[in-house]
Amino acid sequence: MSQTWQNLLEHKHKLASTSIYSLFEQEPNRWRKFTVSAAGLFLDYSKNLIDSSGMRLLSQLAEEADLKTAIKAMFSGEAINNTEWRPVLHTALRDLNRKQDLIVGKENITRLVQNSLKKMEQSVNAVRLGKWRGATGKTISNIVNIGIGGSHLGPNMVVEALKPYASPEIKSYFVSNIDSSDLCETLKKCDPETTLFIISSKTFTTQETLCNANSARTWLREKLPKIAEKDIIRQHFIAVTARPERAEEFGIDTRNIFPFWDWVGGRFSLWSAIGISIAFAIGMDNFRALLFGAYCMDQHFLTAPFSENMPVILALVGIWHINFCHMHSLAVLPYDQYLSLFPAYLQQLDMESNGKSVTKDGKPLDYATAPVVWGSVGTNGQHAFHQLLMQGTEPLPVDFILPLQSQNPLGEHHNLLAANCFAQAQALMQGRSQKEIIPELKEQGFTEDEIKNLLPHKIIAGNHPSNMILMDKLTPERLGSLIALYEHKIFVQGVIWRINSFDQWGVELGKKLTNKIAPALLGKKTNLDALDQSTRELIKIYNQKKPT
Amino acid sequence: MSQTWQNLLEHKHKLASTSIYSLFEQEPNRWRKFTVSAAGLFLDYSKNLIDSSGMRLLSQLAEEADLKTAIKAMFSGEAINNTEWRPVLHTALRDLNRKQDLIVGKENITRLVQNSLKKMEQSVNAVRLGKWRGATGKTISNIVNIGIGGSHLGPNMVVEALKPYASPEIKSYFVSNIDSSDLCETLKKCDPETTLFIISSKTFTTQETLCNANSARTWLREKLPKIAEKDIIRQHFIAVTARPERAEEFGIDTRNIFPFWDWVGGRFSLWSAIGISIAFAIGMDNFRALLFGAYCMDQHFLTAPFSENMPVILALVGIWHINFCHMHSLAVLPYDQYLSLFPAYLQQLDMESNGKSVTKDGKPLDYATAPVVWGSVGTNGQHAFHQLLMQGTEPLPVDFILPLQSQNPLGEHHNLLAANCFAQAQALMQGRSQKEIIPELKEQGFTEDEIKNLLPHKIIAGNHPSNMILMDKLTPERLGSLIALYEHKIFVQGVIWRINSFDQWGVELGKKLTNKIAPALLGKKTNLDALDQSTRELIKIYNQKKPT
8 A cells, every 4th residue: 555545544534524515614715726627628526525635645646656657658559458458549539630640550540540530421421411322222211220338338328419419310229239129129110221220349249239230131131022132231231340351241341341440449439430320310520529529638638737637636536435435336417318328328438447356467456446337317316316315324426417508498497407406416515404404394383202203314414525517518529528538537547546447358258158058048958067056047947938 | 233133244254255156065955945936026046145044144134123014014004104104005006906995094095096097097098099189189199208206217117118018009208307308309209289298296396397397388389379278288288196286277177187195105106197107008908917916026025924025035135235245236137128227217216215324213324225226238238337247346236137038039139138147147156267267368379478467357256146037028917026026125125224215305405405596597686605615606607608
């Protein structure tokens, strides 16, 4: 344990007897000190139980982890994903006006990115202008993205978030689950003659994606019996993959295969051709604006000193909550209906990146890493789980996200939305004491005895931390900044925790075991003796298709 | 701390050095002992780090909390919600063939429930048979439920889950958020002439619901300018509320106002007329089958000994994880696309019920209560957050839910879905040791040095607990059983924790503060001096509509 870590533990101990509320009194300038602007976003982190000297200590943690060097290493294409020997260059995907080439190995990344965007632009414009026709000559009006994980959550979240920018002529769908109900319910809404499928898979072997892609192909064949299969696939399928030869084997035309590279992680891939479903929906100009918003956050992240660096600050506050306050989950509460998928998106980004328990060098950790990320849009959550946020047995940190302007101004809706958002953050911090409750209960006519009984149930401890992230409006550019903010936050935490945020070896085992179990469920003779009793019996039950 | 609690702590200590895997060896009959069937559901809880003597100790906790009496008190209508002086009788809503009347105070609950169902049936059939006409004479094809919290999450989850049973002629929508984007995006899909709004609010004062109801009324007025407002409201609005006089004030016809009662909590209300949106979608027969499934679980819960009582067992295993293994979240992973909203539904049910920190008598607790409930459908989660489940720094409990038969049989999709589900549970339990990894890496051609470096990243500790819940098929009846299972699980935990699971005083403060902040955002002159610095400055920023 480093001296700084030790100092932070002591600092936590010192702050344990104080309240967030009183920190405002101790530091009259607190609000100005604990707010920061960057790339069109504004962060107020003043409502956390941390003071200026605590932030300085946390900042030291970052210095000691050599964060500055780590940031440069990522942006410059060093192989920071050290268990897969790869660079991590999602930032290069949005660095569109770069003057110098970025060369990694033998590849000119800058050129690859620009070419991919150009290729995307051709197809996107062809579809949106009605020049791309289905096999029977009709224009395309349904886009079905088949992909899972990073090939699903990012694009789906963005398409939902930017619905006000979408063309009404193009409907976007996302199929990810291997559960056939996902595909079947989607196909019910699609006309085969006007539907274009995007098959997104880095390896083009992802079980779910290939299974759904095959079933989609069969569906088209059955629905368009007079059309040659070759023509069906050419006009109704595109692929995004790092293994184009496999997409070609599936029958997809080379011109319809878009690149994906080793140096882009799945959960960071919405900026690449994996985001083509976004571009089909909102057009290339808006897609470029999304990239530009992320680029602005990248530049801020690269250049701002830690004390004014929004992703760094957000990361440090998170480290404070996780490692020193022992809070193991993070509630993300966007007060914007269009951001309904943002918590699910962040779940992958954070939990898959930092859900690790060994250092980059393989040493076991003795401190916690990624929290459970969860949440939902406000005000909905207020009527669901805020009871626990207010009166549960453990305080949990919260990130509020609020655009100041509505995409759909209507009466007082938006003012009330904002009032609710601010009030929840305030309530978490200040709580409600018996001093405030007793007079109110008296006024409501309760007797002394009733008040005595009711009082403890109405007290709210308060002193619960939260961040508030504001933007003027949820535009493509602002959304780009917001996503990049969290990407970099998570990166910073990974650096401080000394982990590799870019691999995901933990998901391998499930795939292996699936392959062992599957034959037994597919009616193939299998020796189940090596399996544990529970799995063996569950397989038997499954094969009877009756649970008892 | 009771002796049993103490014994359980010691028992945990004893089990700390063992593994779930080895418990199967110690108890050859383990699988048979640690599985239970009820009401068409099957629970395998053998993959938890708990043995038979541990389960007996946990069962003692339940005995000592006088669970048997508490269950009877709930079903018989005692005022177990002791801070609101109310009975808790959602179970009466599904006890349809009850011979004896259930009398609470002066009310005959049995009669009320039957009458409400009859009234529902009339309206539901009128709409579904095309007899109910909009103000311009057209049949109804869009149902928009306006409600939030319990008036949203339950009905929306069920309508989504039972889509295969829904009439294709009726489209169901749910509007809950005060964010105008929620309503506006929904109305874009609706034809005013064929749209029926359900306004669901116990008090008929819920800010979100009334704000949306008013905007919906304005929309209809603007879209149907030639129709008298009276006729618009009569033909296009129904209400579900405990305050019918307020719904009448809104203009809703008495015949279109459905009852809601004090003895049904919002988060337990989908079985009442709050579920009318479900009935519009799937018809009364299916709605009754849903109720019947819950009734079957009720009967099981009432009569089975604790050692064979599925809700009790699920509760005890949860208590074990929360209070003795100190796991503070619960991942709910339904392997069924139709259950996509089930985790969000359970969030409210669990976290609002048991997110409490004082006993029923108002004494502060020194143990944890409700966990953070989160999750998503499988297999999607595998490509998102399972990395953390497998290799995060803290083990988390998981509930898997799997219907054995698909609603949409298609190729091998369902077999693979099940294989994935079983494999994940197996992987969490058995993990992956260096003994298994090294030969594999050798085979893949890695050098000794590379293997040494890679190995620690590939190891999965295992020994992570999970439950597996199976059913034959996701029918209305089975879904009813599943929901009631969790309702009762949460009730049992509340009884053991000595808390009131049926109030939600923690959400009051946010409403109060919203009312204080709102005028300042609505442009009214307000004195902000009493507010904390952060809230005050955020209000200023909001009023400028620019974050910086």
